[in-house]
Amino acid sequence: MVGLLLDCLTTSALLFLVTVGLLIIFGMMRIINFAHGAFITVGAYSSVVAGQYGLSPWLTLILGPLAAGAIGAIAEPLVLRRLYGRQLDTILATWGLALIITQLVTLKFGRGTQPVDSIDLGTVTVLGTPYSSYRLAVIPLVLVLSIAILLILRRTRYGLVGRAVIMDDDLAQTLGVNVKRVRFTSFVLGSAIAGLAGAVLVPMSSVDPNLGLPWLINAFLISLLVGVSTTALAFASLALGSAQVLVGLSFNSVSATLAIPVLAVVLLRLRAHGFVRG
Amino acid sequence: MGGALLAVAALLASGPLLGDYDRSILVQGMLFAVAAVTVDILWGYTGVLSYAQSVFFGLGAYGLAIYSVEFGFSWTGAVIAIVLSAVAACVVALLLGLLSFHSKADWLYVATVTFAATFAFEKVILAGGSLTGSSSGLSGFVLQPVGIADGYRLSGLLLIAVTLGACLLVRSDAGRVMRAIRENEGRSQYLGIRVHRVKILLFAVAACVAAIAGSLYATTQNVVAPDLGGFQLGTAMVIWAAVGGRGTLLGPVGAAIGINHLNAYLSGSIPFLWQLVLGLVFVLVVTYAPGGAASLIGFPIRWLQSKLRVPGGSMPGGLLTVVPHMKAHEASARTTRPLLEVTDVSRSFGSFHAVKAVALAADGGEIVSIVGPNGAGKSTFMRCISDGGYRTSGSVRVAGSDIGRLTPDVISRLGVGQKFQTASVFASLSVFECLSVATRARRPSIWRRTSQLEIPAPAFEIIQMTGLDRLLHHTVSGLSHGQKQSLELAMVMCTEPRVILLDEPTAGLSQTERAAIGAVLRKIATDHLALLILVEHDLDFVQEISSRVLVLHHGELLMDGTVSEVVSSELVQEIYTGSPAGME
Numbered sequence: 001m002v003g004l005l006l007d008c009l010t011t012s013a014l015l016f017l018v019t020v021g022l023l024i025i026f027g028m029m030r031i032i033n034f035a036h037g038a039f040i041t042v043g044a045y046s047s048v049v050a051g052q053y054g055l056s057p058w059l060t061l062i063l064g065p066l067a068a069g070a071i072g073a074i075a076e077p078l079v080l081r082r083l084y085g086r087q088l089d090t091i092l093a094t095w096g097l098a099l100i101i102t103q104l105v106t107l108k109f110g111r112g113t114q115p116v117d118s119i120d121l122g123t124v125t126v127l128g129t130p131y132s133s134y135r136l137a138v139i140p141l142v143l144v145l146s147i148a149i150l151l152i153l154r155r156t157r158y159g160l161v162g163r164a165v166i167m168d169d170d171l172a173q174t175l176g177v178n179v180k181r182v183r184f185t186s187f188v189l190g191s192a193i194a195g196l197a198g199a200v201l202v203p204m205s206s207v208d209p210n211l212g213l214p215w216l217i218n219a220f221l222i223s224l225l226v227g228v229s230t231t232a233l234a235f236a237s238l239a240l241g242s243a244q245v246l247v248g249l250s251f252n253s254v255s256a257t258l259a260i261p262v263l264a265v266v267l268l269r270l271r272a273h274g275f276v277r278g
Numbered sequence: 279m280g281g282a283l284l285a286v287a288a289l290l291a292s293g294p295l296l297g298d299y300d301r302s303i304l305v306q307g308m309l310f311a312v313a314a315v316t317v318d319i320l321w322g323y324t325g326v327l328s329y330a331q332s333v334f335f336g337l338g339a340y341g342l343a344i345y346s347v348e349f350g351f352s353w354t355g356a357v358i359a360i361v362l363s364a365v366a367a368c369v370v371a372l373l374l375g376l377l378s379f380h381s382k383a384d385w386l387y388v389a390t391v392t393f394a395a396t397f398a399f400e401k402v403i404l405a406g407g408s409l410t411g412s413s414s415g416l417s418g419f420v421l422q423p424v425g426i427a428d429g430y431r432l433s434g435l436l437l438i439a440v441t442l443g444a445c446l447l448v449r450s451d452a453g454r455v456m457r458a459i460r461e462n463e464g465r466s467q468y469l470g471i472r473v474h475r476v477k478i479l480l481f482a483v484a485a486c487v488a489a490i491a492g493s494l495y496a497t498t499q500n501v502v503a504p505d506l507g508g509f510q511l512g513t514a515m516v517i518w519a520a521v522g523g524r525g526t527l528l529g530p531v532g533a534a535i536g537i538n539h540l541n542a543y544l545s546g547s548i549p550f551l552w553q554l555v556l557g558l559v560f561v562l563v564v565t566y567a568p569g570g571a572a573s574l575i576g577f578p579i580r581w582l583q584s585k586l587r588v589p590g591g592s593m594p595g596g597l598l599t600v601v602p603h604m605k606a607h608e609a610s611a612r613t614t615r616p617l618l619e620v621t622d623v624s625r626s627f628g629s630f631h632a633v634k635a636v637a638l639a640a641d642g643g644e645i646v647s648i649v650g651p652n653g654a655g656k657s658t659f660m661r662c663i664s665d666g667g668y669r670t671s672g673s674v675r676v677a678g679s680d681i682g683r684l685t686p687d688v689i690s691r692l693g694v695g696q697k698f699q700t701a702s703v704f705a706s707l708s709v710f711e712c713l714s715v716a717t718r719a720r721r722p723s724i725w726r727r728t729s730q731l732e733i734p735a736p737a738f739e740i741i742q743m744t745g746l747d748r749l750l751h752h753t754v755s756g757l758s759h760g761q762k763q764s765l766e767l768a769m770v771m772c773t774e775p776r777v778i779l780l781d782e783p784t785a786g787l788s789q790t791e792r793a794a795i796g797a798v799l800r801k802i803a804t805d806h807l808a809l810l811i812l813v814e815h816d817l818d819f820v821q822e823i824s825s826r827v828l829v830l831h832h833g834e835l836l837m838d839g840t841v842s843e844v845v846s847s848e849l850v851q852e853i854y855t856g857s858p859a860g861m862e
Contacts, residue, residue, distance in 0.1 A: 032386060079561060079565055082565050082566075083564075083565060086568075087386070088327060088385065089564050089565075089568060091327070091386075091389060092516070092520055092560070092564045093561050093564045093565055095513060095560075096517075096557050096558075096560040096561035096564060097557075097561060099513075099553065099554075099556070099557030099560065100554060100557040100558060100561065103550050103551075103553045103554035103557055104554065106550045106553075107550045107551065107554065111550075213397075213509070214397065217390075217393065217394050217397050220390050220393070220394075221390060221394065224386070224387060224390060252405070254401050254402070254404070254405040257401055258398055258401055258402075261394040261397065261398060262398075265377055265391055265394065266377075268387060269377050269380070
């Protein structure tokens with residue numbers, strides 16, 4: 001029972017982590033980033049690179065976001081900046097970007113699954129149930145990250161300007177806000193968080209070029225449900241993450257992987273606002 | 279277009295000249311091209327981005343394979359299997375369509391749902407055990423393999439048939455409606471076009487066609503694998519359509535065949551590099567040449583055409599004429615109930631009340647103007663009448679029937695027409711096409727194209743007065759602001775509404791145009807006994823044409839009276855001059 005509860009919590013935390021980068025980019029830029037999954041993959045492959053150079057697997061938590069953020073910083077001015085206001089084309093272009101990144105990864109590392117040295121924290125006993133310490137550690141990591149994001153949005157100049165851009169980017173621009181810079185920062189930040197998510201996923205998933213894809217689909221449907229609200233995202237992650245764990249327990253693993261897409265699609269049909277009040 | 283079909287026919291005829299290897303790849307390419315045509319119909323022409331065409335292709339392929347494995351292969355069996363899998367694809371498409379196309383789902387939702395569908399397809403096939411062959415797929419199920427020459431002819435014929443059918447469809451009256459939906463879904467809906475129904479229907483038909491192509495794929499290749507319905511093929515189909523040129527039919531066909539051919543040659547020697555190049559080309563096309571290859575090739579051709587065209591010669595698309603239809607307006611049966619009854623309608627946004635318990639009963643023949651300062655709730659009130667889902671509380675009856683929570687398309691069919699504040703038209707259509715889309719006396723033909731249009735007399739008068747009747751060939755995006763306003767009004771009149779909602783009909787019009795429009799509006803009210811409700815800031819215009827004036831302020835109905843009553847009212851003067859006396 002305790003194990004099940006912890007499974008629900010950790011799965012939800014991972015969902016939050018994977019989706020929050022997408023949310024920042026969508027909120028700030030109205031851009032639907034289909035390359036999000038590829039950024040997650042890049043973050044995960046940082047562990048392969050770390051292994052090749054004999055670095056500590058802990059460093060991937062920094063290398064992953066750096067690598068993904070750097071790719072985001074290259075892609076934004078080259079592709080995305082030219083597509084503002086053409087939402088449908090951004091879906092296509094970011095998907096193209098995802099193809100390019102995935103192929104580059106495949107060219108460098110091959111198509112197969114990579115053996116990696118991952119962080120191993122052993123197990124810890126929670127109320128009599130042994131549980132993976134690493135999975136547990138994801139919960140405080142996500143809490144810290146979400147508090148940091150909230151603080152940045154509520155307390156800093158970037159957050160204030162960013163919220164102005166969310167509400168009305170045209171007005172913000174006429175008021176002298178450098179919307180271009182806000183968008184660039186947001187895209188790099190969102191990409192870096194995707195990279196972090198990828199690095200965090202390594203000990204729990206096999207590392208291959210399509211690692212990010214199932215996460216992309218889940219993240220996407222959840223972000224449709226929650227709009228740009230991080231609080232709604234927390235609720236949605238908790239609800240859908242728990243649902244996934246419970247479905248996996250009662251049926252098989254295939255229905256577990258399909259649980260989130262199917263639930264999200266049905267929820268969206270019944271209630272277009274999803275978890276957002278209004 | 280005819281020339282391009284010749285090219286496909288030539289490709290077919292040249293079949294025997296090509297080697298077996300090339301022909302077997304072309305068979306694949308042509309079947310993929312059929313799927314690419316369905317993507318183009320949905321996305322290029324109707325604006326529905328679907329990643330799920332591979333799912334239907336895969337359903338067709340697996341349908342045939344599983345049927346052959348389970349019941350033994352025979353040619354009769356193959357036909358049954360093709361029909362069954364087409365029906366299955368149709369059912370899946372209807373389900374996905376019902377999920378995806380409704381009033382609150384946007385195109386992003388559709389794209390995401392169809393993307394998730396490809397993912398689900400692969401998962402289900404992988405979990406299918408011996409029935410689907412799991413990850414290794416099924417093979418060797420066709421016991422009398424189709425020869426390469428037959429397979430080549432069969433897939434070629436399917437491709438020609440589907441492309442021809444698609445050409446006819448997009449150039450027909452129904453094709454105009456599809457493009458209208460792509461250009462401006464909201465306007466289409468308020469003209470009474472049942473947008474969601476059209477999309478679901480198209481989606482189902484496209485799924486059927488893709489499934490048939492998939493079944494043929496299984497028959498000719500004798501092997502099926504889970505990735506046939508997966509996201510990679512699904513997104514590849516969208517890439518073909520984008521790179522070839524969306525909305526051109528032949529662009530996607532050429533791209534599907536060409537890219538598949540290159541793929542076959544290059545994926546052996548440089549598999550990943552080739553995929554990388556494809557990704558780069560895709561991003562470049564989307565970012566810098568959204569029209570795709572077809573627009574790059576088409577550009578010099580169009581330039582040549584424009585140079586070669588004899589001045590004053592025939593117009594593209596032939597002679598178009600618009601005439602008023604002579605049908606006498608049937609005098610609507612007089613009922614005891616007024617034509618429009620609005621009872622205590624409110625609309626709130628959270629704690630803000632944009633419209634507070636406004637009531638109005640009005641009859642045919644009246645011209646009711648709604649005045650009030652900006653933010654008084656005038657446009658919001660109009661929308662409460664034309665969109666059943668919009669008001670927070672209260673009821674609206676049109677000709678005695680309650681609009682309940684009906685959607686704008688259905689309400690339009692009850693006889694409510696609305697002209698929006700900013701001219702809302704179909705930018706890439708011609709004036710004639712816009713009028714033809716709005717006139718829905720008959721169900722639009724899916725293969726014929728009207729070139730003579732009968733439109734209701736008021737609509738005809740508007741286009742005649744504003745000179746639009748001489749611009750029937752012109753693309754709407756090139757019209758002036760005033761012309762767009764008049765065109766939209768004419769389009770609304772084409773639907774023969776009995777209750778006409780006009781949001782600032784004279785904005786952007788010249789003084790003469792304004793007077794002319796005023797005359798037409800009066801005539802519509804008196805001759806056709808229609809009820810006109812106007813939101814207007816031009817008080818002179820209001821005085822001139824209204825039979826009754828409503829004053830809204832802060833969402834509340836302050837006055838409902840004749841023009842002279844309202845003009846002489848101190849209250850109204852206070853509102854407009856901003857004098858605080860008597861106000862909150």
